[in-house]
Amino acid sequence: MEGNPSLRKVGALRSGSRLLTAALLIGSAAVGAQGTAGSGPIANCIECHGSDGIGTEPDIPHLNGMPEHLLTTMMEAFRDGKRPLKVRVHREIPAGDVAPIARHYALQKAARPKSSTTPELVARGESLYLKRCADCHLDNGRDSDKEAPLTAAQSLSYLVAQTLAYKTGERKFPYLMDGAYRDLSNEDLTAIAHFFAAQDQVAPQQGRRRRR
Numbered sequence: 001m002e003g004n005p006s007l008r009k010v011g012a013l014r015s016g017s018r019l020l021t022a023a024l025l026i027g028s029a030a031v032g033a034q035g036t037a038g039s040g041p042i043a044n045c046i047e048c049h050g051s052d053g054i055g056t057e058p059d060i061p062h063l064n065g066m067p068e069h070l071l072t073t074m075m076e077a078f079r080d081g082k083r084p085l086k087v088r089v090h091r092e093i094p095a096g097d098v099a100p101i102a103r104h105y106a107l108q109k110a111a112r113p114k115s116s117t118t119p120e121l122v123a124r125g126e127s128l129y130l131k132r133c134a135d136c137h138l139d140n141g142r143d144s145d146k147e148a149p150l151t152a153a154q155s156l157s158y159l160v161a162q163t164l165a166y167k168t169g170e171r172k173f174p175y176l177m178d179g180a181y182r183d184l185s186n187e188d189l190t191a192i193a194h195f196f197a198a199q200d201q202v203a204p205q206q207g208r209r210r211r212r
């Protein structure tokens with residue numbers, strides 16, 4: 001399974017989070033030549049989310065370009081136990097670090113590496129998306145209403161796992177999303193994940209007048 005390396009990473013973190021934290025802090029001082037990537041509030045995030053917000057393993061989400069208030073909500077959901085905690089660091093973010101971390105990742109503009117998707121699933125996903133998901137995950141997942149996270153160009157294996165996690169009950173449905181999911185099969189939901197993953201994070205024609 002392609003997620004294994006990061007699962008090992010998560011496992012290592014669980015068993016030795018303090019050691020890893022220390023290692024990252026020491027590491028950041030030692031690799032000063034690479035710039036300030038390892039310093040400041042994101043020091044404990046870069047191993048998995050990079051300093052540019054690009055996930056370092058397939059099942060780690062990209063955070064770059066996600067609006068600040070959504071990143072804040074996500075960090076609070078981990079801390080308040082509203083979302084299952086797989087990575088202990090997510091619960092240990094000091095309250096004062098939440099805003100600077102959200103600002104940092106919101107401003108990152110690196111191009112997300114595209115996951116490889118299946119054209120037939122993308123097409124099937126598109127028609128389901130338009131009927132069921134487009135009200136909140138606006139503009140093919142590039143924009144958001146009702147606090148929906150941006151999903152365009154997100155990592156495919158992350159999207160597949162999270163899309164199904166609501167159906168299994170691992171993640172609790174937000175307001176009205178259970179209705180949107182009604183009667184969709186796992187194959188339908190996987191197809192929508194392929195559709196989101198295949199989108200450009202910034203619409204090509206909007207690239208020039210992109211909001212900052």
Ligand code: HEC
Pocket residue numbers: 009010013041042044045046047048049059060061063071074075084085086087089090093101149
């Ligand atoms: C050991 C790897 C690892 C580290 C370190 C880590 N994360 Fe994560 N992060 C993940 C994984 C895996 C997920 C997705 C699974 C989950 O929900 O736990 C995730 C999910 C997230 C999400 C939710 C994204 C979304 O689209 O819903 C946010 C926000 C986030 N991490 C922020 C952070 C911040 C901020 C830090 C540093 C304080 C951090 N993470 C450190 C692995 C990591």
Ligand code: HEC
Pocket residue numbers: 061077129132133134135136137146147148149150151159162163171172173174175176177180181184189192193
């Ligand atoms: C009524 C608004 C609404 C509709 C319709 C909706 N969603 Fe969502 N979606 C949300 C909100 C709000 C969240 C964030 C909740 C959370 O953190 O669990 C979310 C989160 C998600 C996530 C997790 C993203 C991440 O970064 O972790 C996925 C995947 C997702 N939705 C897929 C879908 C799919 C597929 C559909 C259509 C079948 C859909 N949603 C329809 C509001 C909506």
